Amino acid sequence: MSVRRLADEAIQPESFAFTSENAAWAEAKIKQYPEGRQQSAVIPILMRAQEQDGWITRATIESVADMLDMPYIRVLEVATFYTQFQLQPVGSRAHVQVCGTTPCMLRGAEDIRAVCQKHIHAEPHHLNDDGKLSWEEVECAGACVNAPMVTIGKDTYEDLTPERFEEILVAFRDGKGDTIEPGPQNGRRYAMPLSGQVTLLNVPERHTHKDDGTSDKTNGTAPGRKRVVTEESAPAIEGPSEEAKVSTERAEKSKRKAAGSAKRKPDQAGREGATGSESAAVEPHGKRTAAPLFEAPAGTPDDLKLISGVGPVLEGKLHALGITKYAQVAAFTDDEIARVDDALSFKGRITRDNWVGQAKALAEGGVDEYVRVFGKKPR
Ligand code: FES
Numbered sequence: 001m002s003v004r005r006l007a008d009e010a011i012q013p014e015s016f017a018f019t020s021e022n023a024a025w026a027e028a029k030i031k032q033y034p035e036g037r038q039q040s041a042v043i044p045i046l047m048r049a050q051e052q053d054g055w056i057t058r059a060t061i062e063s064v065a066d067m068l069d070m071p072y073i074r075v076l077e078v079a080t081f082y083t084q085f086q087l088q089p090v091g092s093r094a095h096v097q098v099c100g101t102t103p104c105m106l107r108g109a110e111d112i113r114a115v116c117q118k119h120i121h122a123e124p125h126h127l128n129d130d131g132k133l134s135w136e137e138v139e140c141a142g143a144c145v146n147a148p149m150v151t152i153g154k155d156t157y158e159d160l161t162p163e164r165f166e167e168i169l170v171a172f173r174d175g176k177g178d179t180i181e182p183g184p185q186n187g188r189r190y191a192m193p194l195s196g197q198v199t200l201l202n203v204p205e206r207h208t209h210k211d212d213g214t215s216d217k218t219n220g221t222a223p224g225r226k227r228v229v230t231e232e233s234a235p236a237i238e239g240p241s242e243e244a245k246v247s248t249e250r251a252e253k254s255k256r257k258a259a260g261s262a263k264r265k266p267d268q269a270g271r272e273g274a275t276g277s278e279s280a281a282v283e284p285h286g287k288r289t290a291a292p293l294f295e296a297p298a299g300t301p302d303d304l305k306l307i308s309g310v311g312p313v314l315e316g317k318l319h320a321l322g323i324t325k326y327a328q329v330a331a332f333t334d335d336e337i338a339r340v341d342d343a344l345s346f347k348g349r350i351t352r353d354n355w356v357g358q359a360k361a362l363a364e365g366g367v368d369e370y371v372r373v374f375g376k377k378p379r
Helices: 021-031 038-053 056-068 074-082 102-106 109-120 162-173 242-263 312-320 328-329 332-343 356-375
Strands: 093-100 133-138 150-154 155-158 206-209 215-218 280-282 289-290
Touching: 021 038, 021 056, 038 074, 056 074, 093 109, 093 162, 102 109, 102 312, 109 133, 109 162, 133 162, 150 162, 328 356
Parallel strands: 093 133
Antiparallel strands: 093 150, 150 155, 206 215, 280 289
């Protein structure tokens, strides 16, 4: 962050005044704030002043402070804090803000900066020879996926090459900036791949409600935005997709398997003893849901939350799998660990957290045994 100070006294104008149109705008803006909170209008009013004159002068700050009944120092603090406010004169046709943050830097921001140095000035915050252009380096402008980029006025110019940026700069210098389309300069739309949209091609219809209380079917496109998918590119939405059909078949298969498993007799540890790899049902929408792997033993469930790594939610899921006792967990075989791991998408957590060892201690001697074995109380 560079030190931000007001421009040299030698170039500070004597006074500042809004045009009548801007004065009326500022007056209306101030009225939008509740009584006693008019000072909150300081940023929009300073910004309007900058749009009028190009930069914020000492006189601007004093004038805005008087309008809002604020101490000068308070407005000075605002103007010098936000880099959006220019504290020295900027080019009459364009002030270029070159993003120099890492993604843009990695994608060639230094070359973009070199173009500024060549066509404008070697140093930032200086005008070019005829006073039409100026530049500075700024931090991320939030268009990293289209790096490198620059901001000119309220528009961004993205996916730049030095050659393309040079053309843009020359157009602004020659007063033809409005002939340049803002946004990506390499032909792509927004941030989508150069080859075109590849995701969200099959968007289901849904209803949107209009202000008049009626509703329209839409394809999920936000109001005011054009639908990008063309008739040719978007497959017709008729009935369930192939993926949904496969998912439904899987769900049926899982249900049949679970029903068959429930009929088998549990072993002495309360384990079902099934050897199949299916440990969870798959619903038609593809979401996995826990199906019992074990027949829950009779009696009051143990407090599985004493096992480090098990919280209330997980305890509920274990109950749904038929696991309610320390002894069950303590007797887990490798195959059962793998199946529970799979059912809960744990990726090895049962072994990593040593559930079996913890449960064994709790099953054998409760909290005292746990403390003896692990040297600390269970959670
Ligand atoms: S890094 Fe340049 S826009 Fe984010």
